[in-house]
Amino acid sequence: MLNNPFAKLFYDKFQEEVLNQSTFYGDKETITHGPLENKFIERFNLFLKRCGQKTIDISHHCISDKKLARFCSSLRFYMIRNVQNLPDITSEFSRDKDLISLFDSSAQYLINRSRQYRLRGKRTQQLSDIYDYTVWKVKFQDDRGSTQMIPAKIPAKPTGTALFVFDPNRCPQNEALAGKVFHHDMQDAFSGSRHEEIKTFFIHMPPSYPEEIAAANVLTTIRYPDEYTEADMTFAREQWSNYLGRNLKYNEDNEIISGYRYEDNDFVEAMKGLKIFGYCAAAADAHRCLKAFKNLAEQIYEPEVVSRAMKNVTLMAYALMPLEEKTDYQGIYFMSNDINDLSNPEHVMMTNFPELYPQIRISKADLQIADSKITETAAGDFIIVSPMPESSIQMDKNGRLVDKLKDKNSRPARLTLDMSLPAAKSAANPRKKEWRDGHRLQNSTSANLGSVNHIMFKTVFNNVLAGKTGADIFGKAATGNPNYILTPAIAYAHRRKLKE
Incomplete structure (x- = not known):
């Protein structure tokens, strides 16, 4: 898009972190680069050109593929950490x-690079844009809150309440590691009850799933909210099939070819038990899975019946x-933001929803009225915003420091899954700084926070699981x-009502 300020940001970052750190051989010397590098630079220049920005010339530089890979894996980081300094950011730009397309191109470069490295016998993580959700x-x-993770091989039954927790982390199919990730993000949300009456499922991505694909998927979902991927359809078909009917069979085009549907009212009523929680990009994943489920439902139920049933899902x-x-x-x-420092917004929210963010963020003035700011949308949904805790040091219910590896706004080591490592080994390195940011889910789920942030989240979360709606939550x-x-x-x- 013409005049997109992110184009100049990426151009400047490429000059700073790639070209200026590469060897320049002079204007008369032409350097030959590999096909992977040339293909990405071609697509990067196409993006810059369409945005009215100068293009990049690497023909006289010897560029390290590690630096180029680092640039590709940092595009989202650049956006998030600089959005408040860019002029006139609108949703059309973000x-x-x-x-x-640029995020897709950066992902393809990293995927092909990892494949090339493995063919050469180098130990590196294989990345892929073909994936399925891992479900526990x-x-x-x-x-x-102590848990045991069991591979979910059987679809949930449409009786009682079933909670599906979508998490954006990428980790292997390992019970112990999945349990650590679940506990790390959800913290104290479940303590105080064994939740025996609630079937709970935890969904995350495989380690081969590139962060750049996740970023592209989120932006695509925001731009085209009716679309879904093959992975979303596979999840809806395999995990939620029992909500549609009994013994349903599908062909390769995801068409229902046999089985038994429920009575209309039974289908609508069963959907009341489907509860979903999603964190950041994973909430967009959950949205797409619901779109895929709706597509399946409309094959065997009337659209009006499907609409009533879907409205029962939370x-x-x-x-x-x-x-x-x-x-x-x-x-x-839910959202949380810093009320003490206007230069420290909730960066991800400000990037993805630049016009909406100023309306919904909470300020010190709002705290004169209530401890949280609730905005009601035209559809009757609620946006709940609470101030960040005053202290960024967070302890779990056993008095142990909460590990900050999964700070989504720091630039972590790619695919690091050792939960014993802190996110930042050196405070002097800005790329590994533990940002004090409202984006961290632990702001609302950590057990030690006797703050309204944690209390509001846990109250609404548990009331929804209890089947309450509207003001009752x-x-x-x-x-x-x-x-x-x-x-x-x-x-x-x-x-307050959300301004149209």
Whole structure:
């Protein structure tokens, strides 16, 4: 898109982090690069040209493929960490189809590079844009949140409540590691109950799934909210098939060819038990899976019946806002931002939803009215924003420091999965700095936070799991502190309407 400010940002970063750190052989010397590098630079220059930006000339530089790979894997980081300094950012720029194509191109470069390295016998992680979700059934062992992960090979039954937790982390199919990731992000959300009556499933990506594909998928979902991928359809077909009918069979085109559908009212009623929680990019994944499910449902039910059934589904999202003016499902959206430092916004939200962010962010003035800011959308969904905790040091319920490896806004070592390592080994290195940022899910799930942020999240989260809707999700607060019992209800009473 013409005049997209992200184009100049990427151009400047390429000059700074790639060209200026490469060997220049002079204007008369032409350097030959490999086909992978040439193909990415060609696509990068096409993006720059379409945005009205100068193009890159690497013909006189010897460029390290490691530096180019680092640049490709840092595009999203550049956007997020510089968005507040860019002029006139709008949603048209942040979801530009040319920008999405650039993320696809960077992912393809990294995928092909990893394949090339492995063919040469080098040890490197194989990346791929072909993937499926990894699904675990979570078995709660006590009321302190201790869990056991079991591979989910059987679709959930449409009886009672089933919670599907979509997480953006990438890790192998390892029970212990999946349990650590689940505990790391969800923290104290489940403590106080064994949740025996709730079937809980944990969904994450495989380690071969590139972050650049995730970024492209999120931007594509924001731009085209009705679309879904083959992985989304596979998930909907394999995990939610029992919500559609009994013994359903599909052909290779995802068409239902046999089985038994439910009575209309039984189908609509069963969908009340489907609860979903998604964190950041994973909330967009969940949205697409629901779109795929809707496509399947409309093959055997009338559109009006499907609409009623889908409205019984609740999707809770953290760090993602409504993707449509009128969503198919009930949406509840959480966010947290720093009220003390205006130069420290919730960077991901400001990048993805630049016009919406100023409306919904919470300020010190808002705290004079209520401890959280609730905005109601035209569709009747809720956007719940709470201030970040004053302290970025967070402890779990056993008094241990919460590991900060999964700080989504720092630039982590790619595909590092050792949960014992801190995210930042050197505070002097800005690329590994642990940013104090509202994007971290632990702001709302950490057990030690006797703040409204944690209380509001846990109250709404558990009330939704209990089947409550509307104003009832802001009922009695999940806290033993009498000073906070009415906090969610007071915030709901002062809710505002989202400006059209």
